Structures are given as structure tokens and as C-alpha cells.
Amino acid sequence: MSNTSPASSKSAPWKILLVDDEPDIHDVTKLTLHRFELDGRRLQFFDAYSGPEAKAILSTEPDIALVFLDVVMESENSGLEVARWMRQDLKNQFTRIVLRTGQPGQAPEESVIVDYDINDYKEKTELDRTKLFTTTFAALRAYRDIYTVEEARRFQVTYREGLERVIEASAHIYQQRNMHDFANGLLQQVVALLRLEKSMLLRLRGASGVSGEKSYEVLAKIGNFDDDDQLFNQELLSHLHQVTVNRISHLFGDTYVGYFPNESGKASLLVLKGVESVSDIDAKLLEVFSSGVAIAFDNILLNQEISDTQGELIMRLGDVVESRSSEAGNHVRRMAEVCYLIAIASGMDPDEAAILKQAAPMHDIGKIATPDAVLLKPGKLDQGEWDIMKQHPEVGMSILDGSHRPILRAASIIAHQHHEKYDGTGYPQGLIGEEIHVYARIVAVADVFDALMHARVYKSAWPVEQVIAHLKSVSGSHLDPEFVELLIQHVDKAIDINQRYPDA
Numbered sequence: 001m002s003n004t005s006p007a008s009s010k011s012a013p014w015k016i017l018l019v020d021d022e023p024d025i026h027d028v029t030k031l032t033l034h035r036f037e038l039d040g041r042r043l044q045f046f047d048a049y050s051g052p053e054a055k056a057i058l059s060t061e062p063d064i065a066l067v068f069l070d071v072v073m074e075s076e077n078s079g080l081e082v083a084r085w086m087r088q089d090l091k092n093q094f095t096r097i098v099l100r101t102g103q104p105g106q107a108p109e110e111s112v113i114v115d116y117d118i119n120d121y122k123e124k125t126e127l128d129r130t131k132l133f134t135t136t137f138a139a140l141r142a143y144r145d146i147y148t149v150e151e152a153r154r155f156q157v158t159y160r161e162g163l164e165r166v167i168e169a170s171a172h173i174y175q176q177r178n179m180h181d182f183a184n185g186l187l188q189q190v191v192a193l194l195r196l197e198k199s200m201l202l203r204l205r206g207a208s209g210v211s212g213e214k215s216y217e218v219l220a221k222i223g224n225f226d227d228d229d230q231l232f233n234q235e236l237l238s239h240l241h242q243v244t245v246n247r248i249s250h251l252f253g254d255t256y257v258g259y260f261p262n263e264s265g266k267a268s269l270l271v272l273k274g275v276e277s278v279s280d281i282d283a284k285l286l287e288v289f290s291s292g293v294a295i296a297f298d299n300i301l302l303n304q305e306i307s308d309t310q311g312e313l314i315m316r317l318g319d320v321v322e323s324r325s326s327e328a329g330n331h332v333r334r335m336a337e338v339c340y341l342i343a344i345a346s347g348m349d350p351d352e353a354a355i356l357k358q359a360a361p362m363h364d365i366g367k368i369a370t371p372d373a374v375l376l377k378p379g380k381l382d383q384g385e386w387d388i389m390k391q392h393p394e395v396g397m398s399i400l401d402g403s404h405r406p407i408l409r410a411a412s413i414i415a416h417q418h419h420e421k422y423d424g425t426g427y428p429q430g431l432i433g434e435e436i437h438v439y440a441r442i443v444a445v446a447d448v449f450d451a452l453m454h455a456r457v458y459k460s461a462w463p464v465e466q467v468i469a470h471l472k473s474v475s476g477s478h479l480d481p482e483f484v485e486l487l488i489q490h491v492d493k494a495i496d497i498n499q500r501y502p503d504a
Helices: 023-032 051-060 078-089 109-116 129-174 179-194 234-246 280-324 331-345 350-362 365-369 383-389 392-400 406-417 438-453 464-474 481-489 491-500
Strands: 014-019 043-048 066-070 096-101 120-123 199-204 216-222 250-252 255-260 268-273
Touching: 014 023, 014 051, 014 129, 023 043, 023 129, 043 051, 051 066, 051 078, 066 078, 066 129, 078 096, 078 109, 096 129, 120 129, 234 250, 234 255, 234 268, 331 350, 331 438, 331 481, 331 491, 350 406, 350 438, 365 392, 365 406, 392 406, 406 438, 438 464, 438 481, 438 491, 464 481, 464 491, 481 491
Parallel strands: 014 043, 014 066, 066 096, 096 120
Antiparallel strands: 199 216, 199 268, 250 255, 255 268
């Protein structure tokens, strides 16, 4: 049985099915009830002259309110079989059934009502105009009241399930650590809440009240829009502007624009295309959800600001160290990007790869304690000087060690281990293979690649073919062969990074 509400339209007629093999019964019933009205709704009749015809209509018209059902038609129990089929097979517990018979001996009243869930039982001879009217009125009122109770029950179930979805969705949103993940997560969760497949999340570039395409930043999209090249047509811009100024969500035809404010002024705007309507339940769910989104939005912006500040400080410290040792300033930027490239290619989790990217510029932080006479010596170091130079990994670790921040902990590991060699001949600990942390193994590959690709005071830049040949020659001895191979496979992307961050 479909759960279609009988009151989906206040003016929709009550549907009544007349099941009787006598055409005159159909005509008399319709004539008697042709002026009937309940709650401002008239009657719509459907005619069936046999059990199979009745079943066919009931299968296609799920919101039949009342069935006047003859007992004896093509067989002595045709009507009773229809009643049994309705309740047991069709699972229709809502439609009212009034059994009408011209042969009362064929169906004793008590057993019929009990065994076949009949709501009323009448002999055709007793159904005069008044009784037919009152019987119809009572049956339709019962149907209406039963559905009112059922709708209330479904509302409670739907709202409870909706709240469960909101809680689950909010938990997912709070797990996001960056704006990209937040945007995609928000879209996925709202689409799940409203069961839609086309949506877009925008962010205001500045304070609310502005207008124009450049005022908005697209964070994420799901589904195909009519014209992605002209995403911000005048109609959508008008909708976005209205919602932003009024600071409240609104449904414009088939486009729902949700407004999620936050303390930063860069509110998020949710665009749902092809929405027929937003029910009261969905609106309330979005309202509950949006309050959590606003908090998550602010937290992510704050965390991102802290992370960006930390990353910039690390990058600037890396610049200081490299400039002191006469290295090119963009070395640490290229290193960070190439490390991220290798990490992602290896299948590392993007969040962990991002930590590696931010920590890599600190690999030589220990050189800050290396004397200028050693660090800046143009010629070959003697043994004593080399022993001093080899202290910088442990110095770097001592500077960074003890922090509970993921980036600084990663930087400490990298600073300590980036001169270890895959075959165990490196320093300071002589670690072998995977005893060396994965961060340090990736940094070692990126460091060698960058050093060879760029000129230094003691050498010229090597052509890429020679660099690749050298990487292959030290694969498995100095460098981890897996990461060497990954860099070679993606060397075009690494060269693009070099071109974005050339030596000054």
C-alpha cells in the first residue's frame, strides 16, 4: 500500500470504488451521492464489475478512500476474496470497506467483519438515500482520521530519522580538517539529507551584501549544471545577492539557496538545483544542520589560519637556513612540492602528505648552529669539519623535538633522518631500509633531485636525463627505490614545479 496522503491537495476529491456486477447499483449510488461533500471535497467514482477489475483499480489507485463491495459477483465469494486480497496481499489497511449484499445468507455479518476486516456491512435493500449518505460520511471521516494519525506517526518517524541523519552528517563535517574537505563533505551530507543529486557550495569572498560573480568562490559542486561556463547567470546572482543581504535561506522556483552564516563574514551559500519543494521537516533539519555547519566553518577557518601561519613560519625559517648556506631561496618550496607529489603518488593519505609538505622545509634546520667557517667553506671539508657538518641532523632534532604539533613532530623526524641512506651507510644513526621513516626517505629523494637539477657554487645544473640516470644508479643504495621510481614516473610534474619556483 502506498503511503500517498489523501490530503495532498485540499480540493482533491475523495475516491470511491464501486464494485458490483449490477450496473443499476452503480448508477443509483452515484445519483444518490452526487452532491456529497466532506471538508470541501467532492467525490470521484471508479467502477468495477468483477473482482479482477476491482483488484486492477486498487493496484493503480493507492488512495481509494472507500470501497462499496458486492459479495456475490462472478462467484459466491468474489467480494470476500477482494477484501482478503486488499488487506493481506496489497497490505492496504487504510481504505474503508463497506460490504453490500443482496443475499445476506451468503455472508454472515459477524464472521465477515472479523475474518475479512470489513468496516461496515449493509444489505442493499436497507441502503436508502439517508443511510447511504451517513454510511459514506462515517467511512470517509474514519479514513480521514486514520490518515491524520498515520501522517503524525510518519512525521515523528521521519523527523527522528532526519535528526539521526543530521547528527551523523554533523559528525562527518566536524571531522573535516580543511576547506576543500569541508565543502565536499557539506555537499554530500546535505544531498543525503534532502536526497538530491545536484548542488553547489559557494563562499563569500568578503562581507555580506556584495554582488557580482567575483564576489563568490565555488568551493565544490555535485552534478552537472546547465552551463558550467556561465555558472553565475544573472538570475542566480540575483538569488545569491538576495539571500546574502537578507541572511536567510530561500526557495526560488526550483532553486534552493541555503545561507550558512559564520563569524568570519565569509558565509557559505548552498545552491540546490531542481528542487520541487523543501518540506517543513527538511527546512527544520537544514536549520539544525546549519547551526553546526556555521561552527564547523569558523573552526576550519581558524585551524586553516593557524596551519597556514605555522607553514609560512616554517617556510621562512627554511629560507633563512638555506640563504645562510648560500642555497637558492626557492629550494625549500620546490622540496615541499616534490615531497607532496611523491607522497600522493605512493598512496599516502592526503592529510599526512600535507603534513610532510609543510614539514619538509625544516630538513636542514640544524645547520643554523653550524659555524660559518664550515658551512660556507668553498672547498672540500677536512675530516674535522665534516664531523662538525654531520652534527646538524641531531641539532635539528634537538631544536624541534618535544613538540606535540604534528608538523613539528614530522619536521623533527625529517631533520634527524634525512641523511640516512637506504643501505645503512648514512648518518647519524646508520638506519637501514624501512627503519628510516617514510617522511625522511621521501625528503632524501626530493633533496637529491633538486640539488642536481639546479646550479650550486660548486656545480652547474644537470640535464634531466643525467639526473634520472643518477637517481637510478643510487636507487637501493642511497635512496629508497620505490620513491625513486615514483619520482621518475612523475618527473614532468616535478619539472613543472621547478618552473613555478625558479632560482632567483
